[in-house]
Each structure stands twice: as structure tokens, then as C-alpha cells.
Amino acid sequence: MLKADVIKTICHGLDSGDDVLIAAALKEYPFIAPANTGRNYTELQATRIFMRDGFVDRYSGTRLVHPAVLRVLSKLLPHHIPFHRNWKMTETHPAYWELVPTIDHIIPVARSGIDSEENWVTTSMLRNATKANWTLDELGWKLLPPGNLLQWDGLTGWLIRYIEQHGLAGQERYVIQWYKAARKAI
Structure with a gap:
């Protein structure tokens, strides 16, 4: 029926x-x-999944950007790449929703999926919010192959170089934690 x-x-x-x-x-x-x-998830666990997936949204194929990169840019260019701590859409650049990677469960935990790396996949915040507790079949989505980390690292290399050249002084805790995770993951 x-x-x-x-x-x-x-x-x-x-x-x-x-x-x-x-x-x-x-x-x-x-x-x-x-x-x-x-x-x-710890920043290290998430970074390892993002790297495994080549910083590519596994549902759309879109290249994603290391989470701390946008926060550094928002600090340097606050009027051009604004950020609100609660991701308020009227005060946050759309890049945060479209390009920041997050972990999604391919089979939602709420639908009997397991909470482990085999069921984790990189996607954007936008797609994660859209997918919610739906299955790929219900949405008509496909799981795409991972990207190639040698071709696109989500600007992780830039983040590490930038922090090492300019230091961590003045960086918020969020950036520091992601930076440390990136250093450990490479």
C-alpha cells in the first residue's frame, strides 16, 4: 500500500x-x-575518516575543506567569511554548510546501523542535515568512491603550514584541536 x-x-x-x-x-x-x-567523535577520528575519504562528500562528490580552515579564514576575514558559533544561517557564510566535512552513518544508527568506522562516511553538513535518519535508498542517493588525498587534501596542508608559520597564539580552541588532530593524522 x-x-x-x-x-x-x-x-x-x-x-x-x-x-x-x-x-x-x-x-x-x-x-x-x-x-x-x-x-x-574526536577530531582525530574525524580527520582520519576525512583523509580516508579524500575530503570528498561521498554522497555528492563535492570537494570539502578541513573544518579549521574556514574558521581561520573567518578570523582573518570576518566580514567576508562570517561565522556564528551556532551556525546561524543569517550570520554564517554558506561555505560552512556546503564545504565543512562531517561524519555520517551510511545506515543511520536510529535505523539499526552500527556506530563504527565501517558505517562512517564523509559528507557535508548540508547533506548530513538533509539525510538525517533516511537511508540512501529512500533518498535515491548512491555512495560514491572516496577521493584521492594526493589530489585534494581539503587544504589540510595549507592549515598546517599556516599555523606553523604564524603560530597558535590567538587561535581559538577549535582551530588548535583540529590542527593537532591533523598533525597526528598525517
């Missing part, structure tokens, strides 16, 4: 007072609350 037809059947059951029809329809399209399983 098509999902819209299930809702139609429920409406028909309400109109006719047929609780058995409603119950049968609800079994066809049940609400299953996803488990709330908070996940935290």
Missing part, C-alpha cells in the same frame, strides 16, 4: 468509525521512534 493511501485509509476509518480499519492501516505505516544515541 502506498503511504498516501495508508493515510487515506486512516481518514476513511475515522469517517466511518471503523477502528479495525484504522488499526490495520497504522500497522502498514507505523511510527517507530528512533533511538536517541548521541555520538561524539
Whole structure:
């Protein structure tokens, strides 16, 4: 039964007072609350996944940029590449949503996926938010091959060179943690 037809059947059951029809329809399209399983990755774990995937969004093929690079640029060019600590869209450059990599679960944990590296993939914040707890099949998406880290490193090399030339003084904790993770991961 098509999902819209299930809702139609429920409406028909309400109109006719047929609780058995409603119950049968609800079994066809049940609400299953996803488990709330908070996940935290260290910057080192995330960096290793980003490097494994060649800093490429595995759902779109888009090149992504090391998270700390944009924060350094926002500090240097705040009016041109603004950032809001809560990622407020009216105050944050769209590059943060489109180009900052994050880890996604190919099979969502809320849908019985495991929380381990075999199920982790690099994607942008935008695509991660879009995908949410949907499966690739439900969205009509495909998992693309990883990028080549030798061809694109997400500007990780630039970040390391910049910090080593200019030092960590004045850098926010976020940048320092990502820098240290990048040094360990290479």
C-alpha cells in the first residue's frame, strides 16, 4: 500500500468509525521512534575518516575543506567569511554548510546501523542535515568512491603550514584541536 493511501485509509476509518480499519492501516505505516544515541567523535577520528575519504562528500562528490580552515579564514576575514558559533544561517557564510566535512552513518544508527568506522562516511553538513535518519535508498542517493588525498587534501596542508608559520597564539580552541588532530593524522 502506498503511504498516501495508508493515510487515506486512516481518514476513511475515522469517517466511518471503523477502528479495525484504522488499526490495520497504522500497522502498514507505523511510527517507530528512533533511538536517541548521541555520538561524539574526536577530531582525530574525524580527520582520519576525512583523509580516508579524500575530503570528498561521498554522497555528492563535492570537494570539502578541513573544518579549521574556514574558521581561520573567518578570523582573518570576518566580514567576508562570517561565522556564528551556532551556525546561524543569517550570520554564517554558506561555505560552512556546503564545504565543512562531517561524519555520517551510511545506515543511520536510529535505523539499526552500527556506530563504527565501517558505517562512517564523509559528507557535508548540508547533506548530513538533509539525510538525517533516511537511508540512501529512500533518498535515491548512491555512495560514491572516496577521493584521492594526493589530489585534494581539503587544504589540510595549507592549515598546517599556516599555523606553523604564524603560530597558535590567538587561535581559538577549535582551530588548535583540529590542527593537532591533523598533525597526528598525517
